[in-house]
Amino acid sequence: MSVQLQTSRPNASAKVAAKKSKPSRKKSSSWITLFFYTLLVTFLFGMIFTVWFYLTESGTNFRYMMADTLISTQHRHWGAYLIGQNELDKRVEQYWKRFDDYSDVKDNHLVQVPSSSNPSSSAAAAKPHVPEKPLVQIEPIEGKNFKGYLLTVSDPKKIRIAVPGKVGKGEKVTSMVQRLGAVAGVNAGGFVDPEWMGNGFQPTGIVMSGGKIFYNDGGMNTANHVVGIDKDGLMITGKYSPNELLKMGVQEAVTFAPRFIVNGQGLIKNQADGWGIAPRTSMAQKQDGTIMFAIIDGRQPGYSIGATLYDIQNVFLEHGAVTAANLDGGSSTVLVHNNKIVNKPSSEYGERYLPTAWLVFEDPANAAIKNIWEGLDKSKIDPSKW
Template identity: 55%
Template sequence: MNTKISTSRASSNRKTSPTRSAAPSRKRARKRKSRFARIAGYLLLTAFLAGITGLGWMFFTESGNNFRYLVADTLITTQHRHWAKYIIGQKALDQRVQDYQNRFNQMGEERDSHTIQLPAGTGDQSGQAEQKPLVQIETISGPSYKGYLMIVNDPTKIRLGVPEKAGKGEKVSSMVKRTGAIAGVNGGGFADPNWQGNGFQPIGLVISQGKVYYEDLGGKKSTQIVGIDGKGKMIAGKYSLAEIQSMGVKEAVTFQPRIIVNGKGLIKNAKDGWGIAPRTAMGQRADGAIMFVVIDGRQPGHSIGANLYDVQQIMLKHGAVIAANLDGGSSTVLVKDNQILNKPSSEHGERYLPTAFLVFDHPEQVDIPNIWNGLGPEDIDPAKW
């Protein structure tokens, strides 16, 4: 009997032990959930306070305000310009764009008086007089950018390339290969509806081989050009068509702003540098050498981009006495020996463009037909391929 009773009690004890052990497990689970809830609450509170602090910094401090406008300026240079209104407001955006336009116009007004002293033999058709190579490439970098400086030691070897076929722009790499150029850099801007244009309709003025290939000034008396005259002197600034022709401009496009004139920089600081973006610019030293600055951008981990003040300082550091901005952004590209040296920011790769500055050993042998001959702006649909 005792044995049976003992066995019964032991059996009863074994049956009740799981119930007893479940209670501490539930308590531990509740404690873990409570701890996670507290941590999540702390994180949400921290994020909320950080957000409030960040907004306060952005809107109520000078440094924060500068940062907001830097972001807005950067967006203005992209296809998402309208997003800037969420940073600074629509009214401020419109005013910002107008202020930049007014400033760029002023930057083109001062008459350039720089002179160049070309080395003996520059422009010689044999191409043997110069000891320096015609084209030199250097890498450049800064806190937020990587890029290249291309030096063309004989400015008379540069021609303006245009597309081969009517109705469609052409990649710079294609222009270089087709024409037999040594190197090429993107040139002027173009009509680009919805940022999906075909790259065929230039903006403003295109001059190649001393002839006006395209003109769309829309009644304006003057335009800002970037180019070279027949003697290899760089021309940049705001001029009328009559002035441009009287100066003997041989290769040119419309673009802005001019950033250096008569040896001095026109942009005071980075705050006025028009945002961070891929950049292309052209400048000239006193010895006549033409310099092209090409900077990648919009690629975290590689190169975010540069503002125009950065570009100006690069040019000044390398001896530029005149310099001007060219079309940048997704158009920025540098081709040398049929190879694209930089990393264009466009998700579709190299863009189709209306113009490019090309470098030749024997430019006098190059024929660049006027693809816009007989076409006016009204005859071109910039959105139709």
């Protein structure tokens, strides 16, 4: 009896152990199956995506959109992995050719800026009282992939180009607004920016403020893409030399491109020609002289990826723009009102140091804007030295 009892217990334990081991084998087998199914699905998805990305019209359009987006960032060279270096170089060349073509479109001068925001003539006084428009208004705007703000300035003659207050580096727009007592400000023209980490002190092209040339990196007869305002409050866009700008009575100007609305007509025909998706700052003018700035946030998934110039063109046209042009964007894009940043700049380093900003003043004649580059040897400016 004792022998039988001793032998029966190990057999029962073995059966229990065998039963316990079966679920663990099934569990490990299930995980292996799931892993291989996942691997297979990933492989198939990758194959389908690759075929779509490189061999279909919609995929190719998406690739070029991505390349266009990279063109305006510090990672432009990455675009070569999407469309090849030759195509990338060709794409950049095509854009600049198109920008030059846009600048050749004749402006029929449809904008009629009132001679005075406060008419004092007896004829004007006889008219029924019309409530005066606020100098500055800000409204949120958004589209499929972007969010931002529209800054409206009722009197174009209240806008000035501001520059840094100290030699050697640029200045944040918040600092310019506070230092000069402005109501609002946005970033303006382009600048030399080594590795997209420059000090923001050396502009590109031309800078004009108060009717004077503050900076010019070419000859007096060298044409630049210009965004400006003349003595009558008319927005000036296109390609002009410094001598031409002086003869035209231009007061405020920076260099950037392209102009994309002329005579109330959009020049950009579709999203594919919209120069990629990015944070944007652009400027426009309505027929009554009102100036609009579009400030679009980007590079922030979940909030705002960015906009194409085609998107901005549509926003401006919906708000009655007659003329419009692009300004510096990307990590420089910023809107300041009442000494506070309104938008969400994309720069990982915070608000950037810049050489120029469009500032709005209640009394622009008393704005103490001085030419910080006067007397400097431009060839000795080091844009990378902080």
